[in-house]
Amino acid sequence: MEVIMNIDKGVIHSLDRDLQSMILSEKPLNFNTSKDVEPFIAKLAKAFQSSPTASKAKLNSGSPFLSLIGTPINFIEETQKLAKQWFDHHIATMTVESSNLLFAMVDMGDFVSLAMFEVLSKNGYIKITQNEHGLENALVHNQAILPATFASVKNAFMVNLTTGETLVKFQDIRYRELLETILDCEIIANSKTSFQVVDTLVGTISEVREDSHFENIVKAKQVITDNVDFFDEIEPKQILKEVFDTFSEEEERLIDATFEQEHVQDMINLKMVNRTQAAKKHRIVTESGIEIILPLDILDISDVVNISTDINGQVSIELKDIGKIL
Known part of the structure; x- marks a missing residue:
């Protein structure tokens, strides 16, 4: 039986390459006015759980996420802290590029998870603009095409706030180490x-x-x-x-x-x-x-390939009974 997934809350915090600064949202997304966002988040969360690129992680005893298990959380405050840590890393390592961190509270029926997805602005749904329609440094819809698949998400995590079970995705070793630091966890090889x-x-x-x-x-x-x-x-x-x-x-x-x-x-x-x-x-x-x-x-x-090495170390490859060359 398919689990019904609901998105209770969502927020986007952004880092702008041109401004070399971050903008942390003060309010959650309004799903009534941004109707495309809720199904988009649900699509990402569902794909995350079955993706071959996802890895399990074990929270260490000192992980700050353990204090969130089974207790109400201040969604905006917690996500702002996480986003600041993430963006500080980008800025400190001189790898600043326009990026969106999409956070969500994902209700799976029996439990709720806190999820984060990093979406670069070139594929993003929200971006920072300057002096557009009287807004400066504001978050607005950029009318870009939403990422078609979870493969477009560079880095992500999802923490079950009932059991502490954790999933992560990272694009390379740098972000593996960053996730292990922020979550205070050990990432298990998938x-x-x-x-x-x-x-x-x-x-x-x-x-x-x-x-x-x-x-x-x-x-x-x-x-x-x-x-x-x-x-x-x-x-x-x-x-x-x-x-x-x-x-x-x-x-x-x-x-x-x-x-x-x-x-x-x-x-x-x-x-x-x-x-x-x-x-x-x-x-x-x-x-x-x-x-x-x-x-x-x-x-x-073994039926179609024969590899041999002569006394000089030169290798020959013979292909056998492979059919016609197209």
Whole structure:
């Protein structure tokens, strides 16, 4: 049964690149006069919960968000503080660009979440203007097209104000660290990131063993494509076992240390990873500039590709029974 989602409150705080300053809204959005905003927020919140780019986070014992759980909050005051921290980071790191932080109280029926979505002004719904219709430094509708998908959101978080369960999205390591600082949390690797860590370990272990890097990487990816119709999840370490069977003590230590460092803790969602190009395709790039893309979800690579290395270390790739060249 689909959960009915309501947006109780919303507000937009903005940072203007031209003015090099932030404008923090004093009042929440009026959904009666801004009728497009409420369904837009609901669309983002719904997509956030199922997005492969979303990661779980665990609030630390000192997180200020723990004090918000189960208690009424001053929505404008709390979001202003969060926006100021976020924009101060932009200004301090000289990465100022016109940006909107859209905050909302999202009612899921059994619980309410506080959500934040960062939308750049080039895709934004609200922006800062100067001397337009008698308004200076005011927030107005910019008549721009709203982002079509959650993919347009660069950074985001959503905190369940009943349980403390938290979701985050970040565009790069800088914003991961910023979210961890503001939320005071530990971000857990999502399925996509966990598989990337596994992929890196496959390459490292293959190199140490002097095994075929190509064959082992393909094996790891085919664990995903071969099992997606039969299982929902798989342990990250199980993928490595499918590739290498057993590990030395040194390899075990490497795997455990890497998982701990990269926060790989959860099972990998096979269907979610299988939707990514990284799992379904493998790209071979040679020193001579040749690129070959292999569709792992369609073909058994061992049937169509043969890679050999001569005594001088030169590699030859033979493609077999691949059909006509279109």
